[in-house]
Amino acid sequence: MALTITEENLRTLIDRLIKDGTRVIGPKRAGEMTIYEPLSRGAEFAPGPLPRRSAKEAFFPLSETILSFEKGKDGLKVDDVDTNAFPRTVLVGALPCDAAAPQVMDAVFSWDYKDEFYLERRRRTTIIGFSCTSADDSCFCTLVGLSPTATKGSDLFLTPLVGGGYSCQVVGDRGGELLAGYPELFTESATVTPVPPAEPEGTPVDLAKVKLWLEEHFEDEIWEEVADRCVGCGACAFLCPACHCFDIVDEGTEQKGSRRKNWDACAFSKFTNHASGHNPRDVQNKRYRNRFMHKFKYYDDKFGKTLCTGCGRCIRYCPVGIDIKGILEEIGSRF
Amino acid sequence: MNKSSEKTKSTVTIDTSGYEVATQEIRSEAKRLLTEKIVDAVVGYQGGRRGGSAVPVVITDPDQAEKLVFSAACVNNLSIYLTKAKKEIRAKGKLAVVAKGCDLRALAGLMGESQFKREEVVIIGVTCAGVHRAGTQPGQPLTDSTIAKKCRECSVHIPEGSDLIVGKLPPLPNLSPTEKELMEKLDAMTPALRWEFWKEQFTRCIRCLACRQVCPFCYCEQCLCDRGRPQAVDTSPRPSGNMGWHIVRAMHLAGRCAGCAECERVCPMDIPLNLLNRKMAEELKELYHYEAGLKPVEKGPLTSYDEKDDQSFIK
Numbered sequence: 001m002a003l004t005i006t007e008e009n010l011r012t013l014i015d016r017l018i019k020d021g022t023r024v025i026g027p028k029r030a031g032e033m034t035i036y037e038p039l040s041r042g043a044e045f046a047p048g049p050l051p052r053r054s055a056k057e058a059f060f061p062l063s064e065t066i067l068s069f070e071k072g073k074d075g076l077k078v079d080d081v082d083t084n085a086f087p088r089t090v091l092v093g094a095l096p097c098d099a100a101a102p103q104v105m106d107a108v109f110s111w112d113y114k115d116e117f118y119l120e121r122r123r124r125t126t127i128i129g130f131s132c133t134s135a136d137d138s139c140f141c142t143l144v145g146l147s148p149t150a151t152k153g154s155d156l157f158l159t160p161l162v163g164g165g166y167s168c169q170v171v172g173d174r175g176g177e178l179l180a181g182y183p184e185l186f187t188e189s190a191t192v193t194p195v196p197p198a199e200p201e202g203t204p205v206d207l208a209k210v211k212l213w214l215e216e217h218f219e220d221e222i223w224e225e226v227a228d229r230c231v232g233c234g235a236c237a238f239l240c241p242a243c244h245c246f247d248i249v250d251e252g253t254e255q256k257g258s259r260r261k262n263w264d265a266c267a268f269s270k271f272t273n274h275a276s277g278h279n280p281r282d283v284q285n286k287r288y289r290n291r292f293m294h295k296f297k298y299y300d301d302k303f304g305k306t307l308c309t310g311c312g313r314c315i316r317y318c319p320v321g322i323d324i325k326g327i328l329e330e331i332g333s334r335f
Numbered sequence: 336m337n338k339s340s341e342k343t344k345s346t347v348t349i350d351t352s353g354y355e356v357a358t359q360e361i362r363s364e365a366k367r368l369l370t371e372k373i374v375d376a377v378v379g380y381q382g383g384r385r386g387g388s389a390v391p392v393v394i395t396d397p398d399q400a401e402k403l404v405f406s407a408a409c410v411n412n413l414s415i416y417l418t419k420a421k422k423e424i425r426a427k428g429k430l431a432v433v434a435k436g437c438d439l440r441a442l443a444g445l446m447g448e449s450q451f452k453r454e455e456v457v458i459i460g461v462t463c464a465g466v467h468r469a470g471t472q473p474g475q476p477l478t479d480s481t482i483a484k485k486c487r488e489c490s491v492h493i494p495e496g497s498d499l500i501v502g503k504l505p506p507l508p509n510l511s512p513t514e515k516e517l518m519e520k521l522d523a524m525t526p527a528l529r530w531e532f533w534k535e536q537f538t539r540c541i542r543c544l545a546c547r548q549v550c551p552f553c554y555c556e557q558c559l560c561d562r563g564r565p566q567a568v569d570t571s572p573r574p575s576g577n578m579g580w581h582i583v584r585a586m587h588l589a590g591r592c593a594g595c596a597e598c599e600r601v602c603p604m605d606i607p608l609n610l611l612n613r614k615m616a617e618e619l620k621e622l623y624h625y626e627a628g629l630k631p632v633e634k635g636p637l638t639s640y641d642e643k644d645d646q647s648f649i650k
Contacts, residue, residue, distance in 0.1 A: 030539075031605055032470075032605060033604075033605060052603060052604070053541070053603075062541055062572050063571045063572050063573055136472070137384075137385045137386065137472075138385070224423075228393055228423055228424065229390065229391040229392065229393070229416075231415065231545075231548040231549050232548050233543050233544050233545035233547070233548035233549070233601070234542075234543040234544060234545070235543045235545045235601065235603050237543075238541050238543040238603070239543075239603055247570075249563070249566075249570055249571065251566070251569050251570075251571055251576075260571045262542075262570065262571050262572060263541070263542075263572070265543070268544070270561060283422065283423040284421075284423065285423070315385075317601075317603045319411070319545050319548070319549045319597070319600075319601035320390060320391050320411060320549075321383050321388060321389070321390030321391070322390075323383060323384050323385070323390075325384070326383070326384035329384070
């Protein structure tokens with residue numbers, strides 16, 4: 001016996017959640033692309049292709065106000081953001097490479113400083129992951145320890161079935177709670193035939209060995225070879241499900257304004273520019289090396305995790321074709 | 336339903352056999368230039384891991400010339416690597432660059448702006464029938480549906496003025512000018528509707544700055560829009576700052592942009608940025624009979640004063 005939900009009931013579930021005051025974020029069509037966005041009704045839910053940007057913004061928005069200030073007669077008034085007012089959220093339709101990323105980022109956001117903006121959204125969000133059924137030549141989740149059927153990070157995991165509908169696996173407590181709230185939308189089915197999962201191509205790479213190799217090759221010709229052409233934009237970091245660097249800026253006037261937390265990217269030349277004018281990462285290939293090192297060495301050193309889920313977005317949208325999967329395979333061939 | 340309509344739509348395939356000829360000629364020329372030490376490095380394209388893909392490469396060893404290719408996947412405008420913003424590439428010494436006709440226009444503009452002198456660069460011009468549009472899976476044939484918008488209206492298939500022109504031009508099909516059509520649609524809108532159109536487009540901007548970073552003319556060491564004290568434009572990816580950023584950029588490129596449309600190609604949010612540049616170029620042509628990139632010009636109409644300039648806007 002398997003727990004299943006029909007396509008129609010899944011849309012009804014989204015409608016019911018919204019009606020009950022839950023914010024539902026899921027893939028939605030926008031022109032030629034799909035983006036994870038708050039849905040206003042179940043009919044908007046558009047599962048299928050990997051959304052253009054990752055689902056990280058459900059927890060870590062592109063830009064968020066972290067306080068606002070205003071000068072008045074009685075002096076300066078500072079308003080903090082009430083994180084308790086963050087909405088209960090269900091993220092539905094996250095593919096394994098997106099669903100797995102928040103668990104990786106939890107480590108950095110709850111390390112020496114507890115980022116309540118991120119953490120409170122995490123506490124209030126249930127993730128309904130989706131099994132992935134199509135891969136292209138940029139996909140490489142299987143090289144970084146995941147797979148198109150990996151349930152890591154999901155609370156509930158749906159697998160598309162031949163003939164429509166989904167089988168449904170409860171992974172975490174929150175998944176069970178969600179299910180318990182709407183039991184009539186789910187049914188037990190005797191037999192189910194899942195749509196075959198995607199089969200990303202690629203040579204398996206031993207990430208522990210990659211890390212060892214990186215430890216010995218901080219200085220190596222490979223960085224110039226692969227990244228002298230880097231133009232220094234933030235497309236890779238901004239589309240990435242695991243990149244989490246941000247900048248804090250004050251905007252507005254002296255009288256009234258906001259302090260905002262915005263995505264930042266290590267490829268930007270200003271990222272490490274010191275006030276003195278000195279920049280320790282003075283050329284572009286050093287900035288790219290940092291991106292790679294952070295994903296496959298530094299983050300592992302610090303938190304025991306790989307900061308990459310193999311979604312391939314940085315490959316598909318790099319203006320100059322920098323190919324992190326190709327670099328991993330190249331390093332794998334050098335052991 | 337979609338599939339059947341795709342099938343009935345006739346596909347025009349563009350003959351790219353000339354690209355194989357170009358590839359061979361680029362390889363032998365690059366090898367010669369490096370062997371005879373005429374240049375220290377060649378900026379060209381090489382095949383990537385993904386089947387049929389091509390990525391920018393800088394080679395310094397004559398034996399590496401065999402890596403160079405030219406194909407419909409050679410979308411990049413390599414002229415960016417010649418600007419003063421790319422110190423690490425210029426540090427390699429005298430450069431040769433592979434350039435399509437559209438890229439050559441940027442090279443002419445950059446020479447006019449003293450980024451380099453003509454004699455400092457060897458230009459290997461490639462006869463080009465067109466390249467892929469953004470989002471095309473590498474390796475696809477070049478067709479009516481995979482060709483870039485700019486190539487549908489190309490007037491510079493042969494890069495005149497290069498040191499060497501490689502490849503050969505096939506008979507070219509007549510393709511509908513989709514960007515021109517969109518432009519006309521926008522021009523026909525009321526200002527209020529047009530404003531709505533752009534507001535909607537800019538709302539999607541995530542400020543990854545890919546548009547700026549691939550632009551040959553965005554070589555400023557200190558971009559005004561990165562300034563913090565005082566802040567000229569909000570850096571937050573929010574509607575007001577996004578609007579400010581794109582308008583400042585369009586104005587700064589007016590009379591300089593040579594129309595390579597790289598900004599639009601690389602935008603991960605599909606914002607049709609070249610429409611802004613194209614509009615500026617049309618205005619320049621109308622008001623000053625000026626077209627950027629035809630030849631190196633030291634001072635364009637917006638950086639010089641002439642008594643005959645149109646002054647009808649002064650009321």
